[in-house]
Amino acid sequence: VKGPSVEKCGQMRFITAEAKASAGRLEGKLREKTLTLDTLNPQVKAVEYAVRGPIVIKAGEIERYLEEGGTKPFSEVIKANIGDAHAMGQKPITFLRQVVALCTFPELMDSPSFPEDAKRRARRILQGCGGHSLGSYSASPGVECIRKDIAAYIEQRDEGVPSDWENVYLTTGASDGIMTILRLLVSGKDSSRTGVMIPIPQYPLYSAAISEMDAVQVNYYLDEDNCWALDINELHRSYQAAKQHCQPRVICIINPGNPTGQVQSKKCIEEVLHFAYEENLFVMSDEVYQDNVYAPDCQFHSFKKVLYEMGPEYFNSVELVSFHSTSKGYTGECGFRGGYMEVINMDPEVKAQMVKLLSVRLCPPLAGQAAMDVIVNPPQPEEHTFKQFHQEKSSVLGALAEKAKLTEKILNAVPGIKCNPVQGAMYAFPRIFIPPKAVEEAKALGMQPDMLYCLRLLEETGICVVPGSGFGQKDGTYHFRMTILPSIEKLKVLLGKVRDFHIGFLKEYSGLE
């Protein structure tokens, strides 16, 4: 069974957003609206965010169509576009949810069905809340006792490298923290405008934030042939090139990589930090996947720890912010929007400015803060809940590791797909060969070739993945990002479908010659 033709795919896409929009333009003129596409903040217009872009909108439409009884060559849409663990069937960690429930409805403290360990934590969190309620605002940097727990956790993770709780700020997911820091950093005009170095491929939050703030995006390319490793020479090249037209002031690192799944070696991190030190760059290290390392020869090294070990001239001077979140790891609690950042060597005056900026938004959601607290302060071996907690955690991480391997293996068996090992994080970012005929057709439709590929994949199989162009890639190469989150059984089916689709796609566009 074949889905609608490519032209139709393209048209349908236009029918949705674009057609609606062009109708609106007419109406807009008639009504002389105040806020139109012409008067809209131009930076907003420039923002792109592929992870929830046109392909996802399309997936939503197909889902609705299926619900309303429409027929497709598949029975459900599988959203492999976003790292949304629970939506893919991953179960929440019981202990975490027990603590959150206790905090939410403290009458449960009397219930014998809740373990004492959970109650103790909930009581402690509530004691840190105004009026002992999750419903009160917290201080803008977060609940004090949670900040202290986070600092203790970081110290333990980094084997004794000190962490000052007053450098820890709770956030509304890591995205919020990343935006806040970028907002502080962007200034200047023309050639003194702030340049932000980001990896390509990158997580599009960065490019979107940079567009919104009208900063200059400075691309450094990860080395696909070398497992997406970061090459220090490439940093130099990119920095020197950017210096001609902006002032590069920040370097962003995502480790483990999103969408690329690589885990940086300690040596590589040292090189990056040395580079930042030499070139006077502010370092932002996105470490939300720090617990998601699967490859046996890889280990997560925090930028903070490496910086510290490089000696005082580094750790007393390099400005570093690292980000963490409740959304990834083994908890996958995306909906709670919990997260934190630790800032190191930030100018005290700037810090005061940052606190002021955070205070305008009042505070991060308290339920998310509570969830964060459980992550940094999980059951200990001597506690009753430890066994179950540990079992749940290992089972989630074990399954992810297995799925990482499975994905890489199956994809690499497909001719025309090449996939680097998924060392960490939650995604595969395989390179796909797209025949020239298909590239041409895409161009004729005014879309990226990998967008065409992904739209076809969606229409024919119900699988929703994000085109590589949304993350950035070397010119002439094409990729897609898919999560490794579906259950093993489903993932196998999914990968099988991707394989069949790809082979069919190659045949169709090569056979047309």
Place this chain on the structure above:
Amino acid sequence: MNENAESLFDTDSRHSWNIQRFLSYHCKQSSAVLIHSILISIIQRFTPEILRKGIHGDTMTENGCEYRERVLTMDTMNPNVKRVEYAVRGPIVQRAVQIERELKMGIKKPFTEVIRANIGDCHAMGQKPITFFRQVLALCSYPDLLEDGKFPEDAKSRARRILQACGGGSLGAYSTSQGIEMIRQDIARYIERRDGGITCDPDNIYLSTGASDAIVTMLKLLVSGEGMSRTGVMISIPQYPLYSATLAELGAVQISYYLDEDNCWSLDISELRRALQEAKKHCSPRALCIINPGNPTGQVQSRQCIEGVIRFAAAEKLFLMADEVYQDNVYADGCKFHSFKKVLFEMGLEYSEKVELASFHSTSKCYMGECGFRGGYMEVVNLDPEVKVQLTKLVSVRLCPPVPGQALLDVVVNPPQPDEPSYDTFIKERTDTLATLAEKANMTQEILNQVPGIKCNPVQGAMYTFPRIHLPPKAILEAKEKEQTPDMFYCMKLLEETGICLVPGSGFGQRDGTYHFRMTILPPKEKLKIVLAKIKEFHQHFMAQYS
């Protein structure tokens, strides 16, 4: 580094510097690092907090190594951030936190606790959460409880319904960026009921991380142009400082229109006109923000006034932003909340098809007071469809509003019905909370108006009183010497002497030469009485001292 900051961190810098110098002279680098970290952890454990701070920060210029300038300093920081001010959590609140710490450390003060009347934080002031809401949220957080016999059926059915709408049946999944569709439908029906049947399209509802988030998003869309054509946004003075802070950060032009203090802080259309005409000389006014019921001023707008505002916005092609987060907080007899949406639609097609409106609501205020959940929504009316696509894209970058806050909002718009088991308790809790607030609104106004030199408008709605205070010239002089605004001087003194934390009127804006403070009416009645008595006493003493 700035001199003040340098001296502030002097002690600890030197402290750390000595260790490092010692190490760099006597050890090889690798072992130096090791020893350094050991030393630091020892120091961490045995030195007071103030010494600890600087060890891994703030030591840059004295660390015995070559000088390296920071990347991010006051000089290089985004200049718009510098311009942001947010008094509700400003210097006075920071001082309050310090005092709390000092009290904990055993330092003697003329009071035993700090009372935070600076912010509308209901639960922190002892207001109890609505049981039903929390039951539903607990059920959603930990669905095993659905088997628990102690939870009422109506709470369970709501929790099940919410979870069914979540990815994987979990609050832990991202929702769509606009918010869970089923919850948007519930909100739309709620708005229709509130507005006497005027239709509401769920596609026009956007859930948000508290109302603040949505307000910032809308303003972000609206700001464009350079120089004369830069977007100007009309805001009331006094205003809730989220508006001024956001405009500063976005580099938009703030257009102040003054509320009429002598007339119960009412909004006067001729004042709108004056402000607009003046602003047109230097910017392009494109939006008009209204807070109703008023924050910090507590007035509730009459229907007639709202009609006037809408007519004005239509004539001047202004985008209307109606901040209606206090819509359930109306206390005064003869006052009633009218939503802008309803009034707009009752004014006929000429307006209802034309005027662009965004209205905002939140879980933080009203009888819920659930600030910490950061739940909220906005409804957009007549938004250009192309712009709507852009709005959806913009909110998608932040993925989604917190799902527990969304769930809470769903229960707020879909509370227990008369035939459900939780109905009686729910109604009782809601009525009690609102009645207590009404009583406190009255009491506050009454007591403050008895104090010579304090004049307080009736608190018709919302959660604050914003009395005018008379400050003697001598006090004003002293404040100027201290480089403080006179009302900041007053509030600081009040804080130091009584432990009561208020926000000076200057943080909200006020007519030149007038002084105010904002205080919440939220403390429990008995405490509120004490607070008001203390203010009374302080004010009299203050007047005596400076006259």
